[in-house]
Amino acid sequence: MIAPENPVLAVLCGADHPPDMAAIEDAAVVRYTDERGLADALAGADALFVYDFLSGAVPGAWHAADRLKWLHIASAGVDPVLFPGLRESDVVLTNSRGVFDDAIAEYVLGVVLSFAKDFARSLDLQRAGTWKHRETERIAGREVLVVGTGPIGRAIARMLRAAGMRVSGAGRRARVGDPDFGVVHESAALTRYLPEFDYVVAVAPLTDQTKGMFDAAAFAAMKPSARFVNVGRGELVVTSDLIAALQAGELAGAALDVFETEPLPAESPLWTMPDVLLSPHMSGDFIGWRRTLVEVFAGNFRRWLAGEPLWNVVDKRLGYVPSESQGGAGWATGN
Amino acid sequence: MIAPENPVLAVLCGADHPPDMAAIEDAAVVRYTDERGLADALAGADALFVYDFLSGAVPGAWHAADRLKWLHIASAGVDPVLFPGLRESDVVLTNSRGVFDDAIAEYVLGVVLSFAKDFARSLDLQRAGTWKHRETERIAGREVLVVGTGPIGRAIARMLRAAGMRVSGAGRRARVGDPDFGVVHESAALTRYLPEFDYVVAVAPLTDQTKGMFDAAAFAAMKPSARFVNVGRGELVVTSDLIAALQAGELAGAALDVFETEPLPAESPLWTMPDVLLSPHMSGDFIGWRRTLVEVFAGNFRRWLAGEPLWNVVDKRLGYVPSESQGGAGWATGN
Structure with missing residues (x-):
C-alpha cells in the first residue's frame, strides 16, 4: 500500500486534539473532526486516525468513505470500528498494540x-x-x-x-x-x-x-x-x-x-x-499515554508514506493482531 | 545452653492464648499470664515466650526473673524487650525473624x-x-x-x-x-x-x-x-x-x-x-501468622531441650540478628 501524493488524513477526536501532530500536518492535509463531522471529513480522505477510540461513530459515517485505504485506531481493542462494512472492505486496519x-x-x-x-x-x-x-x-x-x-x-x-x-x-x-x-x-x-x-x-x-x-x-x-x-x-x-x-x-x-x-x-x-x-476505563492510561499513542500512529504514518508494510495490522476476521505477525514494539525502539 | 529437667515456661499473652501449644505443654510447665501477672509468672521460670509482642510489661516485671535463661519474642523487632536489664543480663534473646x-x-x-x-x-x-x-x-x-x-x-x-x-x-x-x-x-x-x-x-x-x-x-x-x-x-x-x-x-x-x-x-x-x-500495624500479619509464630517458637524450644544452638539469637548490642549469623529460615523447612 503506497500513500498518494498529498494524502488527506481524517482525525476523529473530541475537543482535545492529539498532541505532537506537526510532522504529520507537514506531510498531509489533516482534517480534525468530531463525531458529527466525520462523514464530511471522510469524503475524499485516504486515511482515518481514530484518536477518540471509544467513539461508535465510524459505522454511521462509513458511506462517505469513498477512497479510504487505511484506518488506525488509538487503542488495542478494535471492536468499536470492526463492523461489517470495514471487515468486508479493502481498508487496512491497524491498532496501538503494545502501548498499554x-x-x-x-x-x-x-x-x-x-x-x-x-x-x-x-x-x-x-x-x-x-x-x-x-x-x-x-x-x-x-x-x-x-x-x-x-x-x-x-x-x-x-x-x-x-x-x-x-x-x-x-x-x-x-x-x-x-x-x-x-x-x-x-x-x-x-x-x-x-x-x-x-x-x-x-x-x-x-x-x-x-x-x-x-x-x-x-x-x-x-x-x-x-x-x-x-x-x-x-x-x-x-x-x-x-x-x-x-x-x-x-x-x-x-x-x-x-x-x-x-x-x-x-x-x-x-x-x-x-x-x-x-475505575473509569483508565488501567492503561499512564501519564504520557496520549503522546505515545500519537508516536505509534506517526510511526505507521511514516511507513505508509514510504510504502513500507504497516505495523500492527489487524486480522479483520480474528479481530486482533495475530501473535505470529510482526509485533507492535517497533514504536518503542524509535523506529 | 541446656534446658533444665521439667523446665518452667512463662508465656506473656493477652486473652488469646497462642495456638498449637500441646507439644510444648507436654515438655514444660507452662504458665500463661497477662501483663499484670507477669512478675509472678517469671519467678522461677526458665524461659519466657513473649507472644504479646507489643507489650511493654517486661521491664517492669524483670526484678522477678530469678532464673531466666532465655527470652523469645513473637516478632521481628525486639525493641519492646531490649531494655538495659535484659541487655546486661546473660539471658539469651531470640526473635521471629523470617516469618513476616x-x-x-x-x-x-x-x-x-x-x-x-x-x-x-x-x-x-x-x-x-x-x-x-x-x-x-x-x-x-x-x-x-x-x-x-x-x-x-x-x-x-x-x-x-x-x-x-x-x-x-x-x-x-x-x-x-x-x-x-x-x-x-x-x-x-x-x-x-x-x-x-x-x-x-x-x-x-x-x-x-x-x-x-x-x-x-x-x-x-x-x-x-x-x-x-x-x-x-x-x-x-x-x-x-x-x-x-x-x-x-x-x-x-x-x-x-x-x-x-x-x-x-x-x-x-x-x-x-x-x-x-x-493501616493498623498489620502489614506482616498474614492469615495463619499466629500458628507460624508458635511454630518458630516451638522449633527453638525443641533445640533448647536438645541443648542445640538456638535460631535467631539477637545481638543485644546491635538490637537485631546480625545477617552474618545463622539465619531464621530453619522453621520454614520444618526443622
Whole structure:
C-alpha cells in the first residue's frame, strides 16, 4: 500500500486534539473532526486516525468513505470500528498494540494486592477513624487465570509471576509450553477449569466468540473465594449475571475498569457493592499515554508514506493482531 | 545452653492464648499470664515466650526473673524487650525473624501500586458515585530506597525489583555489590541521597541510632513527588515532622502501618490527611501468622531441650540478628 501524493488524513477526536501532530500536518492535509463531522471529513480522505477510540461513530459515517485505504485506531481493542462494512472492505486496519501492556499489568497486580491486603477496607476504616487490625492474604502461590493471550495478557502473566503467583492462560487454542503462561486452556471450555483459580483476569479482545463469555455459568464455576478482574472490555461480561453472582457469594469480589455501558450508569448496583473496585476505563492510561499513542500512529504514518508494510495490522476476521505477525514494539525502539 | 529437667515456661499473652501449644505443654510447665501477672509468672521460670509482642510489661516485671535463661519474642523487632536489664543480663534473646518478610514485601508493593495507580482516589470517587478518568503513574523504573537491610528489607527489595523498580538500600555501613540491593548507602548520611528517590521505605530495626531518623531534615530532602512508607516502627519517624512536611508539600504521600503511639490517637491529623494511607500495624500479619509464630517458637524450644544452638539469637548490642549469623529460615523447612 503506497500513500498518494498529498494524502488527506481524517482525525476523529473530541475537543482535545492529539498532541505532537506537526510532522504529520507537514506531510498531509489533516482534517480534525468530531463525531458529527466525520462523514464530511471522510469524503475524499485516504486515511482515518481514530484518536477518540471509544467513539461508535465510524459505522454511521462509513458511506462517505469513498477512497479510504487505511484506518488506525488509538487503542488495542478494535471492536468499536470492526463492523461489517470495514471487515468486508479493502481498508487496512491497524491498532496501538503494545502501548498499554505494562501499565495494565501494573494495574492488575495492584488490584490483586488490594484484594489480598484488604486495602479498600483499610481506607474505609481510615475514613471512619477506626483502628481495626485484620489478618490478610498472601498472593504468593495463588493461582491466576489470564483469559486472553495477546500482548497485554502476556505482560500481566509476567508481572504476576514475578510477584510470586502461579499463572495460566486461556486462549483460542489449548496448548502447553507457552513462554509466558505455561499452560493455555481453551477459552471455549472455560467453566471446566475456572474452579481452580483464585483470580480470573479478563483481557480477551471483544469478538463474537468472547462477547458475554463471563456469564452466570462462568461465575457459578468460580471458587467462592475467587476475585474477577476485567481490564478487557465490558461486553466480555454479562453484567447482570456478575451482579447476581456477587450477591449470591459465588465469587468474593470484582475489580472492573471497563463496563458494558461507559460511563457506568448512576443506577448500577456495582457502585455500592462491597468487594467491588471500580475505575473509569483508565488501567492503561499512564501519564504520557496520549503522546505515545500519537508516536505509534506517526510511526505507521511514516511507513505508509514510504510504502513500507504497516505495523500492527489487524486480522479483520480474528479481530486482533495475530501473535505470529510482526509485533507492535517497533514504536518503542524509535523506529 | 541446656534446658533444665521439667523446665518452667512463662508465656506473656493477652486473652488469646497462642495456638498449637500441646507439644510444648507436654515438655514444660507452662504458665500463661497477662501483663499484670507477669512478675509472678517469671519467678522461677526458665524461659519466657513473649507472644504479646507489643507489650511493654517486661521491664517492669524483670526484678522477678530469678532464673531466666532465655527470652523469645513473637516478632521481628525486639525493641519492646531490649531494655538495659535484659541487655546486661546473660539471658539469651531470640526473635521471629523470617516469618513476616514476604507478607510485608507484598504489602509494600501494594501500597506503592496504590499510590501510582491512585487507588485511594478511585475508591473515594466510587463511594461518591463519580466517574472521573485520570492518568496514572507507572512504577517501572522508579527509584526506591529501602532503609533497613535485614531480611524484611531484602524481601521488599527483591519484590519491588521483580515488579520493575530500581532499588537501593540504606544500612549501617555503605557498600556496593549487595545481592539484593546493589548499592547500600550509609543510614547516617540519609539526607545526602534521599533527593534521588521516588519511594522511601522505612524498615530498619528501632535502635538508639535509628530512632527519629526520619525527621524534618529527612523529609525536606525528599522529592516533592516522593512517597514515604513505614513498615518498621513508628518511632523511626518524628511524626509531627512528617505531618508538617506533608502539609508543606515536601513529599507527596505516606503509607503508614506503624505509629509512635498505637492505636493511632483519634486526634491525629494523619487520619484525615489526603495522600496518607493508614493501616493498623498489620502489614506482616498474614492469615495463619499466629500458628507460624508458635511454630518458630516451638522449633527453638525443641533445640533448647536438645541443648542445640538456638535460631535467631539477637545481638543485644546491635538490637537485631546480625545477617552474618545463622539465619531464621530453619522453621520454614520444618526443622
